[in-house]
Amino acid sequence: GAGVSQTPSNKVTEKGKYVELRCDPISGHTALYWYRQSLGQGPEFLIYFQGTGAADDSGLPNDRFFAVRPEGSVSTLKIQRTERGDSAVYLCASSLGRANEQFFGPGTRLTVL
Amino acid sequence: GQQVMQIPQYQHVQEGEDFTTYCNSSTTLSNIQWYKQRPGGHPVFLIQLVKSGEVKKQKRLTFQFGEAKKNSSLHITATQTTDVGTYFCAGSNDYKLSFGAGTTVTVRA
Numbered sequence: 001g002a003g004v005s006q007t008p009s010n011k012v013t014e015k016g017k018y019v020e021l022r023c024d025p026i027s028g029h030t031a032l033y034w035y036r037q038s039l040g041q042g043p044e045f046l047i048y049f050q051g052t053g054a055a056d057d058s059g060l061p062n063d064r065f066f067a068v069r070p071e072g073s074v075s076t077l078k079i080q081r082t083e084r085g086d087s088a089v090y091l092c093a094s095s096l097g098r099a100n101e102q103f104f105g106p107g108t109r110l111t112v113l
Numbered sequence: 114g115q116q117v118m119q120i121p122q123y124q125h126v127q128e129g130e131d132f133t134t135y136c137n138s139s140t141t142l143s144n145i146q147w148y149k150q151r152p153g154g155h156p157v158f159l160i161q162l163v164k165s166g167e168v169k170k171q172k173r174l175t176f177q178f179g180e181a182k183k184n185s186s187l188h189i190t191a192t193q194t195t196d197v198g199t200y201f202c203a204g205s206n207d208y209k210l211s212f213g214a215g216t217t218v219t220v221r222a
Binding site: 033035042043045055056098099102105107 | 144201205207208212215
């Protein structure tokens with residue numbers, strides 16, 4: 001595809017449920033990032049993958065959040081026991097390498113009721 | 114950790130006028146990137162500044178990186194309705210971007 005894609009575009013879930021958010025980066029981009037954006041704020045870094053490995057997961061808020069990228073391409077962000085405070089837009093970005101410009105996907109709007 | 118502050122938070126501009134938005138970091142940066150996010154959209158990369166004192170222009174947009182590599186500015190001349198959106202600066206040390214809260218620009222025709 002031409003750009004970064006994310007599915008679903010919207011996800012509504014109930015407090016306590018488990019959700020998975022998917023990111024398909026630009027082909028050939030080895031670096032992949034997840035961010036969370038709340039209303040009126042800039043994107044907040046969650047995790048950075050270089051290839052298959054999570055090189056930096058220091059932005060994950062707690063152990064309910066986990067992300068994988070098993071084959072170095074598609075990534076899944078997993079949130080267990082969702083809380084209302086998890087409601088936000090989750091953005092994925094990819095880049096050709098570290099420190100390059102990042103290309104953002106359209107995001108997944110997560111709403112926890 | 115690294116913090117990036119942006120001012121002003123909101124900028125209401127008359128079409129045709131100029132304005133500037135400012136970005137300040139608590140720490141020295143290796144580079145700074147600017148992104149634009151249209152209402153309902155996602156951040157789109159505009160430019161990256163790497164060198165101390167660097168100035169880059171894109172048509173009506175002028176980006177500057179401070180001498181100490183701790184601050185940056187974006188100046189837009191002759192604002193048009195297509196300039197509407199939120200402009201974010203993002204400080205970078207290697208791969209990690211720390212975004213400011215953005216300057217949201219509205220334009221009066």
